[in-house]
Amino acid sequence: MTPPTVLVADDDRSIRTVLTQALGRSGYQVRSTGNAATLWRWVEDGEGDLVITDVVMPDENGLDLIPRIKRVRPDLRVVVMSAQSTLMTAVKAAQRGAFEYLPKPFDLKELLSVVGRALAQPAPPLPDAPEAPRDADERLPLIGRSPAMQEIYRTIARLTTADLTVMITGESGTGKELVARALHDYGKRRGGQFVAINMAAIPRELIESELFGHERGAFTGATNRNQGRFEQANGGTLFLDEIGDMPPEAQTRLLRVLQEGEFPTVGGRQPIRANVRIIAATHRDLRAAIRNGQFREDLFYRLNVVPIRLPPLRERADDIPDLARHFLDRARVDGLPAKALDQSAIDRLRAHRWSGNVRELENLMRRLAALYPQETITGDVIGAELAEAAPLVETPAAIGPEPLARAVERHIRTFLSAHDDGLTPSDIYDRVIAEVERPLIQMTLAATRGNQIKAAAMLGLNRNTLRKKIRDLDISVVRGIA
Structure with missing residues (x-):
């Protein structure tokens, strides 16, 4: 039986090489090209069982190619890769009929899993969601390139149809x-x-x-x-x-x-x-x-x-520089003076715990734009502003995450104080274990996109043990919507 053929289009030679080798080791035939014109010719000639294409190529945008592919070969699956890892990239890929969107850099194991699913599942109907407005990128609602935000973008994109x-x-x-x-x-x-x-x-x-x-x-x-x-x-x-x-x-x-x-x-x-x-x-x-x-x-x-x-800002610190610059730019558009951040300011922003999350960061950026005369904001300025605001917000662990033992101790003390009416609780142990175990398993499943085999390996549990815990703790396992 002839193995499936995967058509790869990316103008980066190193990515083509890596994909060709990885797909070849997995038993697939591969044809690769650095431009959209060659990929289109192969598709028109009836070649390939799956397409993996970059978005930005020298002769055509990969997203614009998808509707043409779907018109001539509706059953041909298309997987989109992009270093422009924004919400709109994920949404446009889904709305134009892509099977999956993978932000760069991507995990090879995940890509091979996507390829396997794409070749195994029956072709879905073409999406009927309306196209995003042409000016959507100018009013992008969500900012961030962290893995947590990428997964949110992909979820939103899957739900457009x-x-x-x-x-x-x-x-x-x-x-x-x-x-x-x-x-x-x-x-x-x-x-x-x-x-x-x-x-x-x-x-x-x-x-x-x-x-x-x-x-x-x-x-x-x-x-x-x-x-x-x-x-x-x-x-x-x-x-x-x-x-x-x-x-x-x-x-x-x-x-x-x-x-x-x-x-x-x-x-x-x-x-x-x-x-x-x-x-x-x-x-x-x-x-x-x-x-x-x-x-x-x-x-x-x-x-x-x-x-x-939605993760708190302290769990997506890599997004803070982009968010801060975005809020400063929005303040400039609203008539406030233009400001820039030096590296010491960015480092200070990343080190803060952000109890108020993105809203707190936005308020700080607008305050800096309005009140400070210098064009470039330094780390000392950021530190002074955060210290001034600190008494307004409870941040018992402002210099780092709260130790787990201390958090559990505080939780148990609160629980016991709620039962000072003479009634003795009889299930403290089970309640505490469940409240620690449930988020641990939920977050691990989220990180593996619902893959219980991977989650069990990360947790160091037997797969059957993990299944029992999921059932006993009533945890919803949500897999990707292809």
Whole structure:
């Protein structure tokens, strides 16, 4: 049986050599070229079972080549590589029909895994999501080239052709609403409205009216019929921010809407069809809230169809220079003086813990642009500003990560103080082990993109042991959406 042939197009000779050798050792035939014209000729002649192409080539953009390939050979899979590892690269690759997008530098084992999946799976239908707007790169919503951000870009790109419910988790200031807007702006519902509601900012007695609207006379002060956010978002996206702060009675009604697909207004009887995509977000640990009886487990599973975790800024320190320069440039566009950062300033920014995350960094950059006369900001200036702000933010471990033993000790002390009512808890050991074990396994699975074999190896566990722990701890394993 003739082995599959992989067509490789990249203007970097060293990358072509590495790919040719790696694919050859894996049993594939390889043809490589440094330009798009040769690749197109091979495709037209019916050669190849899979295409791996760079984006930037001397004669044509690889992304522009994908629709032409799909027109003449719809079943031919295309894998895109790019050093321009931005959200828009991932989104455009997905919208034009690429099987997968790999940011450079890529892991050879991951690439070979992608090749195997691409050749084994049946061809999917062509994507029907609208193309991203031409000026999208000028208003790029997310900045960062770290591995954590690359995985978020790829997840967003995969969801452009889907209409799934998404749960975004992350600390305050990590950019949860930016991700929600990106999912809307580049998804199937971008022609509709993006409507956001913050559960923590609305009095609990008004939440149902805000969500579902009310009829005239439904309650004291209801002098007119008002549309709720569900109606306003009809055909678009409803972003439920800080969903963990939703009161129990509103949780029950929201669950009913998600189950039945319709709702009445407060004081109304006629059901209204709920034609919206739901994206929820929270900085809280909803699994802990479920255990404490503060959040409905059935609602959690309705919302947590596709989970996206945004890492805190301290976990993506490599992105800080790009983010800082981006915020300084945005401040300049807004009329503030132009500023630059020297290396000592960048080093000082990278060393900070950023309890307020990206929002704290943006505020600092705008403050520097507005208040300091010098054109180049130094590390001493950064240090002085951060020291001035330090008393406003609790940062018990400002010089480095908090030791695990100290964090566990603090958690247990808090737990015990909550049971000073004479009732003796009987499951402290199991609770503490579960709260340490669950995030450890979740983060390892995320790092391996759901590959349990790799995760078991990283954890030093037997694969069957890992499977049992995943089941016992009720951990959702999310694999890539090809």
